[in-house]
Amino acid sequence: MxxxxxxxxxxxxxxxxxxxxxxxxxxxxxxxxxxxxxxxxxxxxxxxxxxxxxxxxxxxxxxxxxxxxxxxxxxxxxxxxxxxxxxxxxxxxxxxxxxxxxxxxxxxxxxxxxxxxxxxxxxxxxxxxxxxxxxxxxxxxxxxxxxxxxxxxxxxxxxxxxxxxxxxxxxxxxxxxxxxxxxxxxxxxxxxxxxxxxxxxxxxxxxVDFPLFSQVRQLIEQKAPSPLSDPKRPVVGYLGTADDRVNIDIVEHCVRTMPDVTFQFIGEIKEPAITQRLGTFPNVLFTPPHQPANLPPLLAGLSATMIPFVCNAHTYTIYPLKINEYLAGGLPVVSTPFSILNDFAGIIELADTPDAFADALRHALTDNAPDRIQARVDMARANxxxxxxxxxxxxxxxxxxx
Structure with a gap:
């Protein structure tokens, strides 16, 4: 050509x-x-x-x-x-x-x-x-x-x-x-x-738009409070459209067994069952979509993040944008093994059952050593x-x- x-x-x-x-x-x-x-x-x-x-x-x-x-x-x-x-x-x-x-x-x-x-x-x-x-x-x-x-x-x-x-x-x-x-x-x-x-x-x-999402780490280090989160409670966040890819059984189990943790969905909810099943819990927060430039302050209020996708033929083909957006802010990530995620071995945690996912989230909430944070940021920068x-x-x- x-x-x-x-x-x-x-x-x-x-x-x-x-x-x-x-x-x-x-x-x-x-x-x-x-x-x-x-x-x-x-x-x-x-x-x-x-x-x-x-x-x-x-x-x-x-x-x-x-x-x-x-x-x-x-x-x-x-x-x-x-x-x-x-x-x-x-x-x-x-x-x-x-x-x-x-x-x-x-x-x-x-x-x-x-x-x-x-x-x-x-x-x-x-x-x-x-x-x-x-x-x-x-x-x-x-x-x-x-x-x-x-x-x-x-x-x-x-x-x-x-x-x-x-x-x-x-x-x-x-x-x-x-x-x-x-x-x-x-x-x-x-x-x-x-x-x-x-x-x-x-x-x-x-x-990942690294210059944008790396602002999350800067805000965390400046201890700038998120406008929509309670600083006294750890927050596990999910960023992006929540649809039929989300494993509601896993999320509901975590929400129910971790009442001391707030679970925040940031983005559009396209699967009605998510709000129907999770909306009754007092530790679930639904935040509407924000323009990308306005996301860093919201993500700075998170303690850990999750990608609780179902494992099927559709999700197997996905490489989610959100994984590097989380990592650019140095945030711990827990995901189901829905796809080929070998690139992130040792960087994120994988769990495939409700109990294992809840345990992984508990660990992620404490996984904030400086070298671990830097490894996440470096991974996102390379991507x-x-x-x-x-x-x-x-x-x-x-x-x-x-």
Whole structure:
């Protein structure tokens, strides 16, 4: 493939949001080295109507209607910038049966391609590398349509299990992987799975915004109190979306047998059973999502952290963002052995039963020796997004697209 100096990233994630997003963090880092255009979430006509009626939050109604410029510039890293473009309104097709879905997909893809060509001309993007963030359905329809130098499929979840893409994504992904130049996954389990279809498959694990989350350690050392925690009680925290991946049996056992400890969930609760079963306990605290920049003071109020995921085929493919976010603050981590976590041997504790998890948390609450704290921070620093961007660049060279 020919050389390139620009990247167009197309995915299923909005640029803005209440949590750290792997693809957004990565594009910020890569923008230091390359020009980057990020194609924002492809909102549908249904989203537009719900947003205009005030029934759906964070829908960019004005830019979707082209009442304001859909192309904006956002801050990257080290003074760099990223172009972010809001696509035109898409038809809602994900719920449709295959034949009708595939027919209308051509309409959506055509609108997106036409809009992208105009933007590419405006900002002088020629022969870009396309990085497709977990959208093989749209990606297959776009192949070869943007005079691209090459295409990389960035896979961070098992699409056949993920509810939001399984219906059609599972049909499109195998063929898409065969036709792209390479696949980059975020876990070793995913790499092993996707390599069956595409031999040029590599693993670059999720990173951490180390400058942001290392502030947690600084706040702890300054003994700055968390605004939502009681300094007299130890707090075990969970950061991020709490959904059906959480093993509620394990958490409920810990909450019930550790009444002297507060358990704090920071983020959106998507699994109703979590609030139904845990909300009655006086030592459980639910804190709504916060913008990433506002997270360090909250995490500074934690004594230990947890990743109590169920162990199944879906979680086996996960490399969670939160693990390095915890470690960057020097916080102890207790996790179930839901995936391949060999990188963290000796750094985090693993426990697979309710009793073992509670025991591990008790130990974690006392695991605060300076050398242990430093080992956690050093691990997170080595896993920063800046280092992950280096790994991406190395793969570009292997694929002869640099």
């Amino acid at each position: 020919p050389p390139f100096d620009s990247i167009i990233c197309v995915g299923q994630t909005t640029w803005e949001g209440d949590f750290q997003k792997a693809v957004v963090q990565l594009m910020c880092e890569l923008s230091v080295r390359r020009r980057v255009l990020y194609v924002d979430y492809q909102h549908t006509a249904k989203d537009l109507i719900m947003g205009a009626l005030g029934r759906q939050k964070n829908v960019p109604v004005r830019s979707m209607l082209r009442l304001e410029n859909p192309l904006t510039t956002r801050q990257g890293k080290e003074g760099s910038t990223v172009h972010v473009w809001q696509p035109p309104v898409m038809l809602p097709i994900n719920f449709l049966p295959p034949a009708l879905h595939d027919k209308l997909l051509r309409v959506n893809a055509g609108r997106l391609i036409a809009g992208l060509r105009r933007v590419m001309h405006e900002i002088d993007f020629k022969n870009p590398l396309i990085i497709n963030g977990m959208h093989p359905v749209l990606g297959l329809a776009m192949l070869g349509k943007l005079n691209e130098a090459g295409t990389i499929y960035y896979c961070f979840d098992e699409i056949t299990i993920a509810k939001w893409m399984s219906k059609h994504g599972g049909r499109f992904e195998p063929e898409y992987m065969k036709r792209v130049n390479g696949v980059i996954t975020t876990s070793e389990a995913l790499r092993q799975s996707k390599a069956i279809s595409q031999p040029n498959t590599f693993c670059v694990k999720n990173g 920063s997004w800046a280092h992950r961007a280096d790994e991406f660049e190395a793969i570009f060279e292997k694929l002869a697209v640099a």
